[in-house]
Amino acid sequence: MHYLELTLPTIEENLALDEALLLQAERGEGGAVLRCWEIDRPAVVVGMNGVLASEVRLDVCRGDDIPVARRCSGGGAVVLAPGSLVFALVLPMNEGSVLAVREAVLSILGALAQALRVWGVETYPAGSSDLVWQGRKVSGNSQRRLRRYFLHHGTLLYNFDVELAERYLPLPPRTPAYRQGRGHREFLANLPLPRQNLLACLRQAYAAQTPRSDWPATLVEDLVRERYACRDWLKRR
Numbered sequence: 001m002h003y004l005e006l007t008l009p010t011i012e013e014n015l016a017l018d019e020a021l022l023l024q025a026e027r028g029e030g031g032a033v034l035r036c037w038e039i040d041r042p043a044v045v046v047g048m049n050g051v052l053a054s055e056v057r058l059d060v061c062r063g064d065d066i067p068v069a070r071r072c073s074g075g076g077a078v079v080l081a082p083g084s085l086v087f088a089l090v091l092p093m094n095e096g097s098v099l100a101v102r103e104a105v106l107s108i109l110g111a112l113a114q115a116l117r118v119w120g121v122e123t124y125p126a127g128s129s130d131l132v133w134q135g136r137k138v139s140g141n142s143q144r145r146l147r148r149y150f151l152h153h154g155t156l157l158y159n160f161d162v163e164l165a166e167r168y169l170p171l172p173p174r175t176p177a178y179r180q181g182r183g184h185r186e187f188l189a190n191l192p193l194p195r196q197n198l199l200a201c202l203r204q205a206y207a208a209q210t211p212r213s214d215w216p217a218t219l220v221e222d223l224v225r226e227r228y229a230c231r232d233w234l235k236r237r
Helices: 011-026 058-063 101-118 163-168 195-205 217-228
Strands: 002-005 033-037 043-046 068-070 078-080 084-092 123-126 130-133 136-145 149-157
Touching: 011 033, 011 043, 011 068, 011 084, 011 149, 011 217, 033 195, 058 163, 078 084, 078 163, 084 195, 101 123, 101 130, 101 136, 101 149, 101 195, 123 136
Parallel strands: 002 033, 043 068
Antiparallel strands: 033 084, 043 078, 084 149, 123 130, 130 136, 136 149
16 A cells, blocks of 8 residues: 655645545545645544534634634544644455445554554544544544545544643534543543654554655645635535
8 A cells, every 4th residue: 555644734735635535546546545644733624514513612713713624524523733643544445345334444443453552552443433542532533435445534642632622622412432421631542652653553554655755736726726615615514
């Protein structure tokens, strides 16, 4: 698998690049890839079908000048910031035999948990799409599926200020049983590994050893202009 470590200047461009890699693979041009990125200032990202007004404290975001964007994959709203490493996997649909979303998530998180175990960190999947360490969430995940390829979005917290989640996100409308009503500060945790070790874990977990330097810049520009920078896209729900 190819590996691309690249962060673009804005949250909209970064979300557009993940989708562009998926679309490129779908039309037979790019293939499977692991991309890792991390923004240098906080932003709030809501899932493709998330209800903006109920998942984000919009007034607080506006007051703090925090950008709010919508991604192309599902799942709930998240705060991204320094210390929150994002990984995007573009993978084939198992040679035509489509795995159910839950099965695919478990397979992907299981491979990551195995790689983290090599570094002495015991994690396990929980809920519908979380990775958990010592009973607390360290990774949230979501997917977007096309006919031939799918995009898996994930985060890994390692030096994330959990107070940001408390400030910009209310409690989600649906929560996994293992959360047990805990607020963001009690529920989220940082993995006890530095960034470079997490990058190595991701590359090991998904056999992403072939560097990739090219990326679909024109398609990213088109997606930003036509979708990610559009108010209608953000306000669609």
